[in-house]
Amino acid sequence: xxxxxxxxxxDLKEFRRKAREFALKEITPEFxxxxxxxxxxxxxxxxxxxxxxxxxxxxxxxxLILQEEFCRVDAGTGICAVSGFFGLETIQLFxxxxxxxxxxxMVTGGKAMMGLAVTEPSAGSDVAGIKTTAAKSGDYYTLxxxxxxxxxxxxxxxxxxxxxTSPQTQKRHHGLSLLIxxxxxxxxxxxxxxxxxxxxxxxTAEIVxxxxxxxxxxxxxxxxxxxxYVMTFFDISRIYTAxxxxxxxxxxxDRVLDHVFAQGMENLKEETAMIIGEMEMRIEAARLLTxxxxxxxxxxxxxxxxxxxxxxxxxxxxxxxxxKAMEVTGLQGLSGDLERFFRDAKIMDIWxxxxxxxxxxxxxxxxxxxxxxxxxxxxxxxx
Amino acid sequence: MSSEEYQLLRSSVREFAxxxxxGIAAKIEREGLSPEIIMAMxxxxxxxxxxxxELGGTGLDERGYMIVLEELARVSPSAAVKVLITNSLYVPxxxxxxxxxxxxxxxxxxxxxxxxAHTSLLEGYREQMGVTVANSRAQGVKDYVLNSDAKLVxxxxxxxxxxxxxxxxxxxxxxxxxxxxFRGLRFSSVKVDSVxxxxxxxxxxxxxxxxxxxxxxxxxxxxxxxTAGAVxxxxxxxxxxxxxxxxxxxxxxxxxxxxxxxAEEEMLRTFMYSEGLSGTxxxxxxxxxxxxxxxxxxxxxxxxxxxxxxxxxxxxxxxRDAMALPLLFSxxxxxxERLSQAIFESKAGFL
Numbered sequence: 212x213x214x215x216x217x218x219x220x221x222d223l224k225e226f227r228r229k230a231r232e233f234a235l236k237e238i239t240p241e242f243x244x245x246x247x248x249x250x251x252x253x254x255x256x257x258x259x260x261x262x263x264x265x266x267x268x269x270x271x272x273x274x275l276i277l278q279e280e281f282c283r284v285d286a287g288t289g290i291c292a293v294s295g296f297f298g299l300e301t302i303q304l305f306x307x308x309x310x311x312x313x314x315x316x317m318v319t320g321g322k323a324m325m326g327l328a329v330t331e332p333s334a335g336s337d338v339a340g341i342k343t344t345a346a347k348s349g350d351y352y353t354l355x356x357x358x359x360x361x362x363x364x365x366x367x368x369x370x371x372x373x374x375x376t377s378p379q380t381q382k383r384h385h386g387l388s389l390l391i392x393x394x395x396x397x398x399x400x401x402x403x404x405x406x407x408x409x410x411x412x413x414x415t416a417e418i419v420x421x422x423x424x425x426x427x428x429x430x431x432x433x434x435x436x437x438x439x440y441v442m443t444f445f446d447i448s449r450i451y452t453a454x455x456x457x458x459x460x461x462x463x464x465d466r467v468l469d470h471v472f473a474q475g476m477e478n479l480k481e482e483t484a485m486i487i488g489e490m491e492m493r494i495e496a497a498r499l500l501t502x503x504x505x506x507x508x509x510x511x512x513x514x515x516x517x518x519x520x521x522x523x524x525x526x527x528x529x530x531x532x533x534x535k536a537m538e539v540t541g542l543q544g545l546s547g548d549l550e551r552f553f554r555d556a557k558i559m560d561i562w563x564x565x566x567x568x569x570x571x572x573x574x575x576x577x578x579x580x581x582x583x584x585x586x587x588x589x590x591x592x593x594x
Numbered sequence: 595m596s597s598e599e600y601q602l603l604r605s606s607v608r609e610f611a612x613x614x615x616x617g618i619a620a621k622i623e624r625e626g627l628s629p630e631i632i633m634a635m636x637x638x639x640x641x642x643x644x645x646x647x648e649l650g651g652t653g654l655d656e657r658g659y660m661i662v663l664e665e666l667a668r669v670s671p672s673a674a675v676k677v678l679i680t681n682s683l684y685v686p687x688x689x690x691x692x693x694x695x696x697x698x699x700x701x702x703x704x705x706x707x708x709x710x711a712h713t714s715l716l717e718g719y720r721e722q723m724g725v726t727v728a729n730s731r732a733q734g735v736k737d738y739v740l741n742s743d744a745k746l747v748x749x750x751x752x753x754x755x756x757x758x759x760x761x762x763x764x765x766x767x768x769x770x771x772x773x774x775x776f777r778g779l780r781f782s783s784v785k786v787d788s789v790x791x792x793x794x795x796x797x798x799x800x801x802x803x804x805x806x807x808x809x810x811x812x813x814x815x816x817x818x819x820x821t822a823g824a825v826x827x828x829x830x831x832x833x834x835x836x837x838x839x840x841x842x843x844x845x846x847x848x849x850x851x852x853x854x855x856x857a858e859e860e861m862l863r864t865f866m867y868s869e870g871l872s873g874t875x876x877x878x879x880x881x882x883x884x885x886x887x888x889x890x891x892x893x894x895x896x897x898x899x900x901x902x903x904x905x906x907x908x909x910x911x912x913x914r915d916a917m918a919l920p921l922l923f924s925x926x927x928x929x930x931e932r933l934s935q936a937i938f939e940s941k942a943g944f945l
Binding site: 244248330333334335336337340359360383404405406407408409470480481482483530534537538540541542543544545546550553554557558560561562565566567 | 620624713716717718719720738771772773774775781836837838839847888892895896899900902903904905906910913914917918920921922926927930944945
């Protein structure tokens with residue numbers, strides 16, 4: 212009989228225990244509050260996480276579980292601890308052997324940090340709307356433009372940057388290319404952006420590129436294919452966002468349970484009990500959806516509709532659960548850790564593609580599949 | 595007041611808010627309401643909105659007062675809450691005695707800052723110590739006090755139902771606490787050690803309860819202002835911002851969601867400002883308006899995308915304050931029990 216086993220293997224269960232233990236020990240409520248208040252990056256936590264051996268990019272399941280358990284304790288500092296590799300898959304999948312040898316080990320070893328510079332002041336979800344240009348002359352590209360809301364932006368040693376390498380035509384997503392830009396290059400200005408609602412420990416910056424010279428060998432893959440590389444990357448990174456959201460939601464539920472327990476279970480009314488039941492229901496559904504999407508991805512068979520479902524559903528779950536958690540805990544939540552969870556959760560709905568974009572992606576993927584099937588049935592036509 | 599007078603009041607409060615508050619709304623979130631802005635609000639008569647004119651106030655009726663709260667909340671919910679604490683909590687409770695009344699003149703002119711420690715009634719309140727009175731001396735610590743750098747504090751002393759005290763000196767705010775919303779006001783525990791006290795009544799908890807329950811429309815008005823401010827920002831933004839080569843407003847999910855929120859906002863406003871609202875109708879207004887504020891601010895932030903997540907765009911504060919408002923000024927299940935009792939005409943919804 213076919214078997215669908217939704218249990219994690221023992222070694223990952225053990226890994227989860229270790230990840231949680233580390234997070235609880237290193238990310239105390241005071242620690243999380245401090246970095247949230249001061250809007251600073253917890254570099255020492257990042258170093259400790261790498262030194263502990265928990266950050267292992269050769270095992271994607273462990274990276275997933277690690278993010279879940281860190282965000283369950285605190286999303287802001289938790290994401291900082293493991294997000295130094297943000298954008299790495301673009302190099303791993305599409306980079307040259309030379310690029311892989313040069314850039315991958317320093318990031319996976321935690322010695323360097325990187326970031327992905329796609330979003331611009333006037334183009335977020337609309338990736339093809341970017342305006343940063345890269346003009347090729349001889350062995351160099353010259354970059355001009357501005358990037359916005361770049362995670363790790365100010366701290367990254369290099370940024371995988373989406374640029375326009377040929378003029379925009381009817382097909383807007385053509386003519387875009389990915390380049391590795393070392394942040395020490397001349398002509399780069401990085402401004403840290405302040406006063407985020409949540410995930411305030413994470414570093415977010417605006418990057419201004421003014422005649423920045425980048426060696427032509429830093430081109431990732433083929434010129435003109437940048438849009439597709441970025442979309443492929445989003446199919447990966449959205450799974451990490453989904454699991455971050457699950458972690459936040461679970462962390463909020465943990466605190467709600469502590470709260471009702473401290474208040475005395477005999478005082479628990481049905482309305483609250485039902486909310487708690489629904490929290491658990493939604494979180495488990497979001498987790499399974501995410502694991503399912505991850506399982507496909509990790510077997511190199513990603514399903515964009517599953518990935519986008521996990522990301523949108525996870526985000527909405529985090530927003531819903533943290534809001535209900537505030538209602539249930541009242542003043543405790545308002546002035547305790549839960550208010551941070553409530554603020555952190557909302558970014559999940561926005562970054563890596565808004566929930567609206569995810570839902571459209573789900574629908575469009577299904578339409579494409581239907582069309583393929585339809586054309587296939589007609590016979591002969593190649594989809 | 596005639597409808598023209600209400601209209602005039604609304605445009606003058608809006609003009610004041612736009613001119614004096616809107617430009618510094620982000621600064622208020624960072625640094626708090628400055629003494630200058632509080633003085634300016636006092637000069638407009640906002641701090642004494644509900645105080646009878648013979649006691650130095652503006653003597654506005656209920657609807658006029660709602661207009662003030664709504665229009666201030668539209669640009670800075672913290673500014674509205676400052677007015678709320680004074681008029682909806684401090685004033686009715688201080689009116690209980692002659693000595694209490696005497697304090698009003700200085701409170702409405704912002705010469706003296708006053709607050710009420712009402713949060714002991716709310717969901718999630720856990721007190722460490724409380725305040726006890728012995729030999730006409732009040733001592734102790736009151737937790738979760740908003741506007742806590744006040745010199746005058748009304749609080750319920752320990753015990754059931756606890757004496758309602760007006761403490762007129764010897765009050766010290768302790769370390770500022772983090773909290774989700776209303777960052778324009780100080781929020782902390784206060785330490786009390788005072789012989790300068792006035793007993794406002796014996797049933798402290800009951801009096802506080804009455805004042806908090808009496809705020810139905812006032813809280814609803816602030817929530818409505820938050821909704822209005824957030825929705826207006828989102829509508830503006832969606833006209834100017836282009837994505838996938840079209841203005842945001844051209845897309846159905848954006849236009850429909852904002853239009854629908856706007857419809858709810860207008861319907862609620864018509865309902866709330868209609869004449870002769872029953873007590874039940876006021877409770878309904880509180881429940882519906884605080885809910886709408888949360889839905890509206892969430893969608894307004896979402897429409898702003900990444901920009902909405904940053905303080906600069908002035909929409910994230912609405913999202914925080916819309917959630918903080920019911921936590922700090924409503925009683926959650928207790929309010930719903932009150933409404934259910936009115937609807938079912940007997941005790942309902944308590945299991």
